[in-house]
Amino acid sequence: MVSIYTIFENSITQLLSYAQGKEQKGLSIKDINDCSLTAKFNKYMKHVLEFDFQIPEHSIKDISTLSKVRNCIAHANGNLPAMSKEKIDELKTLERSGVGIELTSMHIDVSYDFLNKCMAAVEKIVRELMDYLEARYGFN
Template identity: 90%
Template sequence: MASLEGLFNTDFSYPGIEIKVELLVMQEYLKQIEVGINAVCTSYLDNEIIKYAESEYYEYQHIYSIAEGEIPRAIKLPLVVSIYTIFENSITQLLSYAQGKEQKGLSIKDINDRFLTAKFNKYMKHVLEFDFQISEHSIKDINALSKVRNCIAHANGNLPAMSKDKIDELKKLERSGAGIELTSLRIDVSYDFLNKYMASVEKIVKELMDYLETRYDFN
């Protein structure tokens, strides 16, 4: 069980309180996800096999494909979207808080950029005048996460619904060993992918929280 020690701050308008809890919840969920999926698949197989007790194997062999592929995929893919959302919402909330503390008229919504990480960095550098930037290594991780997230959010993970350029980007990411798998029709992600990119998101968010808590002299 993760400890909540040190989560709470006397400034209860600081969004880091809720963000730290959200990070803890996702951490704990990911620790249990593989075991949980296996339990769901086992239960599904047990129930389905009973229905086919008098049938030939070819009549029910499809249930193994469902248990081994479709069920895990259906549970894992939405988590990619959730992890990306944690990143986007957490940084946005922290920068909105900083806007109030720094008494700046421009909000993060006033900054335009194709890439979310670049938008955040521009706001921190040019508006808040922070001596803090999301690192190049972290930007690469978020960009990779974003490509997979977009495939899931906009096409439900179905590759034929994506443009050739987007599919080529995903193929390149697959070859890099990021932990995704492409077939002719669909994308899937590994448990390692979920854990790796959640760790990247957590690192960025906590680094910004540490910077803010030092800047505003939180105890």
Template identity: 25%
Template sequence: MRSSEFEVPEHLKHRMRKAFLAQLEPNTVDVFELELFDWYLKETEAVLTNMLASEQEEVRQQMAQDVENVNDSGIVAAEYYTKRIRYSHVIYLTSLLETCLERACSVLRHAIGEENVPFDLGELSGDQWTKKRKFLERYGHLDLPKGVWSEIQVLTSVRNCLVHDNGNTSGLSTGDRNAIKKRPGISVDGYEIRIEEAFVRHSYDSVSSFVRAIEDELKEVLRRA
């Protein structure tokens, strides 16, 4: 019996592919993920503010009582806790962005077909985020916002400094230092990066905008497919 007798008819292949694409969703992050992080950010900042205020009040009371050796170790601990929380926010946002880009590449591969992707991600230049962005733009013709990507690049460079050097800025390039100076809520304090709530909020807004831009563009790709 010839194998051709088992070939799926072209019109049926077309209908099957159409049904498969209809099942694809351009959601690149978990449902409510961005909204929940927004809530989490507000909650943690409220805790940090109350913690520091409490320790500062303790110091004021000691000074009012003319304590000879004022114990301000609580403030030191509160500031350390604050630094670690905000560092973790930055690292999480870049991880969320990577998840978004990874899923977007997967959706795009299914939408346009593996046979239409002659090159792999590894053959593109750049870091793990840039490679995926280039992949989406090259093979999906996604029109992603360049201005927002500039903010993403600052975020990822800060993340790399935190992850690889624990916030030590000695390895930062002049370009990265100049970029950091132009962003709200972040500065170089001696040899360490200092992060305020404003930078985390700014980064969150940038990531949110970029995720939504990717999902909107993917919807168009799926519609065309």
């Protein structure tokens, strides 16, 4: 989960850094603040790079789900008692929605299917942005 999220964050950051150079913009993605990483990326693409491309709402939902599970694993080692009640409640809501996680009294279990779906969601977003950049700048 941590690696999949890192692939998302690093890939989009690198692609936007490339676009920053092509567009000769002084502001980088690091200069933008927002409540979530996807909102930050979309704000940068819209307001700084002036792209017609945005990460779609359904993909934002997928990344949000990935982020919640990733945070449990990265910050609490998947150990539920180490998390706040609010975060556990968010995970319980995800579990009830059938995304592919299961909560025990102590830990979070992530299904293989959920891992595949997360990786596919990340690949789709990265591919769509790459396609947009290739159409805008060509194959350099």
